[in-house]
Amino acid sequence: MTRRGWLPYLLVIVTAAVSLAGLAVRPATGVSGGTADYVIVAGAAGLRWDDLDPQRTPTLWQEASRGAAGWLSVRSAHHTTCPADGWLTLGAGNFAVWDPDRVTGACAPMSPTLERPDGIGANLPQLASVVRDNADNQPYGAVPGAMAESVRCTVAVGTGAAVAAARPFGRVDRYQPTLPAQPGDLFSRCALSLVDLGTITGSGTARQAQVAAADALLARVLAARPERSLMVIAGVADTDTTARLHVAIAEGPGWDNGWLTSAGTGREGYLQLVDLAPTVLTALGRPAPEGLFSGRTATVADGRAASPADSLLGVHDANERAGAQLGVAGPFFLGLAVVQLLIFLLVVPLMMRARRHAGPTGPTPAAKWLVRGTEVVLIAAGLSIPAALLADAIPWWRADRPGIVFAALTFALIAVGTAAVRLSPLYKRTLWPLGVVAAVALGVVGLDLLTGAELQLNGVAGYSAIEGSRYAGVGSVGLGVLVAGALLVAGWLAQRVRRPWRPVLVVLAGGVTVLLAGSPYLGADPIGAVAVTAGVCAAAAISTGGWLTFPRFAWAAVAGVVVTAGIAATDMHRPELERGSVGRFLAALGDGTAGPAIQRAATSSAHNLDSPLTLLALGGALMIAFAQFSAWGGLNRVFGLHPALRAGLAGVTVTVLVAGVLQGAAFTVAGAAAAVAVPMLVLTTLRVLEHAADRTRPEGETDGPGGPGLVRIPRDRDPAVS
The missing domain is CATH 3.40.720 (Alkaline Phosphatase, subunit A)
Known part of the structure; x- marks a missing residue:
């Protein structure tokens, strides 16, 4: 298999073609x-x-x-x-x-x-x-x-x-x-x-x-x-x-x-x-x-x-549920934003103390119980939005105090999920918590889409039919959670295979995500599909490690343009009254009437700026910047050990920015993605920092009082994969 260097590229092309074909098929209408x-x-x-x-x-x-x-x-x-x-x-x-x-x-x-x-x-x-x-x-x-x-x-x-x-x-x-x-x-x-x-x-x-x-x-x-x-x-x-x-x-x-x-x-x-x-x-x-x-x-x-x-x-009675959703969604996301920002502030001193120095004057490491407790809190924070989605499977809105019942259900689901991750025999592996939480996020949103998006319709972590912005498929919050889950899972899994096969895993996960977001059978969000395509191309380009060189950028750009053009051409060939948002915008652009559409997107973005998810997006971006560029951060070390994970984060970033601009969602998609991704990346950073001062002995030297001997690393594998 390794001699067939063309096979990964063939699988990438097949995955892209299947995704486009899936977007072209439409269900029967009423x-x-x-x-x-x-x-x-x-x-x-x-x-x-x-x-x-x-x-x-x-x-x-x-x-x-x-x-x-x-x-x-x-x-x-x-x-x-x-x-x-x-x-x-x-x-x-x-x-x-x-x-x-x-x-x-x-x-x-x-x-x-x-x-x-x-x-x-x-x-x-x-x-x-x-x-x-x-x-x-x-x-x-x-x-x-x-x-x-x-x-x-x-x-x-x-x-x-x-x-x-x-x-x-x-x-x-x-x-x-x-x-x-x-x-x-x-x-x-x-x-x-x-x-x-x-x-x-x-x-x-x-x-x-x-x-x-x-x-x-x-x-x-x-x-x-x-x-x-x-x-x-x-x-x-x-x-x-x-x-x-x-x-x-x-x-x-x-x-x-x-x-x-x-x-x-x-x-x-x-x-x-x-x-x-x-x-x-x-x-x-x-x-x-x-x-x-x-x-x-x-x-x-x-x-x-x-x-x-x-x-x-x-x-x-959908009106009863939709009305309850409007009353609960704002406080839920505001509370989530405040809690996560407080967690990030409390984690900064731990990160500064977690990085052990080789010399005798380094800071005293934090107590083990404090670090492990912080990990549990970070896992709970990453599971919050998936838990809120699952809570909508239970009719909490019929209770006399719907907000209290929803909060109790969500906390219970978060506790169960956190316990399941923490008590797993594989918990000590470096990337295990991140991979599992991302898989849960992907699974919850993906399963909801495959079953008609009933959890998102009039759901706290979904969209309200009363507001009239969306009625089917994946919403802005769901898209952020879906993309964060899919691309982080892709980076987690890609880290465990040989380098030539990493883009295949990323594109495969991306193709499934494009179908979930843009399939007419699942709600048809073509703008979301275009945004996911851009993110997947960026992630695949750097999933094998290294920088985004011009050849990599060129191939990613060509692939993104081809898939996006296919989505647009498919939408444009539909009857006028059946076109999606991409087809309608391109038609308006062609006849010179796209000005109102652009103005609506700008107005919608301005309106969405006052969402608590904006706080989550900006706070998450600041936390990632601190973790990557500060002397105590350690995120660069994470990306050096796990380049496919860096590719996943890059893909998430590109997707949420493109979706925010094209959908007029401002930072809504980015905030939802940050709520899942940032706590888990911080947790992974803490774990890597604990081993920042580890050293290996020269080759051939035996174990002794000074520490363990050399651990040999195959050339086609990255260290600390587990």
């Missing part, structure tokens, strides 16, 4: 709903699934049982989507904002100026300035009224419906402040009608009365609906600063019982507010305005139990 002659959109700001009841809201319950349904994320261009923002976003088909002022407490009542000069339609004189503000001050390229401009005429009933149905210059074609007692042919006068069912606020009996009124109004709308019409019912907005998931129902020919979904979410049962406008136009057979909509047309997936009680309420 079934498109039927077309209709008329569409009626009935919206109620604040309407949630737990508002529905078969006795109190029989009409809503019947529509949810007959049609396709799901959870609606009402994210707009505003931090809090108040009713005016929600209706405006619905009409724009893009993230829009009515009033950019910060909301505190409850949303102000929606009271736009409505003029009725002819008694048929209405005018919104404020809308022209709202359109300008969205064009000048928002990064989404939203044009309020884009949906109305795509049809011949619209009917609006109620104030909120007028905001969504108005054309960009403020004209509402046909307007009624309330539904007439005898609607007659009101909903057949135009292909698109919108009805404001009211705003649902508060709690208790007052809220139930508002929902009952909306249900009664919906019953009257249904009684007046024309033949071959599609009914869309949506909770179009929040009513205060507490964000939630809301009701989404589509009922009509071809929209039978099932899960609503879209290519924008990639998750059965989840829909975005911006998906409603393209869904309406597709159902009417009208083309969407080019380049103005951010949403995707909804489709219907089988598998939902007909009764909302069995699919959307009770133990199936």
Whole structure:
């Protein structure tokens, strides 16, 4: 095998080809709903699934049982989507904002100026300035009224419906402040009608009365609906600063019982507010305005139990879990950042005392119990995020005190994992703790992705469907943990094989990671796949030791460009509505409309800078710098003994930086990776420093009082591999 020097390179090429092939294969999508002659959109700001009841809201319950349904994320261009923002976003088909002022407490009542000069339609004189503000001050390229401009005429009933149905210059074609007692042919006068069912606020009996009124109004709308019409019912907005998931129902020919979904979410049962406008136009057979909509047309997936009680309420209530996640995630990551930074500060004196000197004046070594106790604490810190992911497998969010229950579960899992690593017979081996913790991180995230990313969806260490940034696949935190685990495991294993085979192991681990991050079957994060590709190429280039020379850099760059170009070409050849983020960005770059996308990424990065994960990333970088460049550090010695480990860290660094820039995630990915990698690298450094002053005897000299004799090291192996 060693005579076949071409074999490792062949395996690298095969691994890259298989990874690209895996990214090109896409699963079957949901079934498109039927077309209709008329569409009626009935919206109620604040309407949630737990508002529905078969006795109190029989009409809503019947529509949810007959049609396709799901959870609606009402994210707009505003931090809090108040009713005016929600209706405006619905009409724009893009993230829009009515009033950019910060909301505190409850949303102000929606009271736009409505003029009725002819008694048929209405005018919104404020809308022209709202359109300008969205064009000048928002990064989404939203044009309020884009949906109305795509049809011949619209009917609006109620104030909120007028905001969504108005054309960009403020004209509402046909307007009624309330539904007439005898609607007659009101909903057949135009292909698109919108009805404001009211705003649902508060709690208790007052809220139930508002929902009952909306249900009664919906019953009257249904009684007046024309033949071959599609009914869309949506909770179009929040009513205060507490964000939630809301009701989404589509009922009509071809929209039978099932899960609503879209290519924008990639998750059965989840829909975005911006998906409603393209869904309406597709159902009417009208083309969407080019380049103005951010949403995707909804489709219907089988598998939902007909009764909302069995699919959307009770133990199936995603809003309950997502709300609990938002309340717990911030304190968890802030606590993790503070604890890890304190650990690093306490470890610095140990590192300074751990490096023994050959002379008689060196510092007194720290007590063994203190060093071993610090190792246990570092292992626990490295297992924190994987433990938090596993804790989401248990429904802690249903407890009366969900935060306390989550903390208890996470601490218990950390304790079990730490004990398993510490009590292993192989624990004394230098790289064993690092390799095992990295393997646990890789295994937890990888297994979660292979089983549908259920732990990350609405999970504390995952992403929230309420925030609407991601609904499927690997999130920013998961990507950091996945990459840190995969490349550190690759470096650990590569250190145990002959040098020519080290790039093969790195590329093999990287190929699996690229598939986990970018496969359409697992959530399709092409930007994550591109970032992982860049990191794997850098790691493979220096995995055999030495520096990143120009030939190594050239080969790594060529490999990265080839794989990235393959991902981009695959994405670009898909239909427009099925393209991922890479394909959409390249298409926008080609037609000169990529400016808003770049601005959105910059805005997102600025928003993510206040995350506790930024502290973890910066603190971890400072700790690594101290360990590598200070006189007491010892990390250079670790990398000298284990060059494949240095390659793994280099790959992680490249990946998290590329992902942070391209995804607009700032230091979120880097912070998650640092939370796993830095504690274990510090632990490994402490162990290597304990042997910094070890010496070997000249060859041929026997053991004596001065110490052991020479340990012969094969030329193709590095010392201290174990």
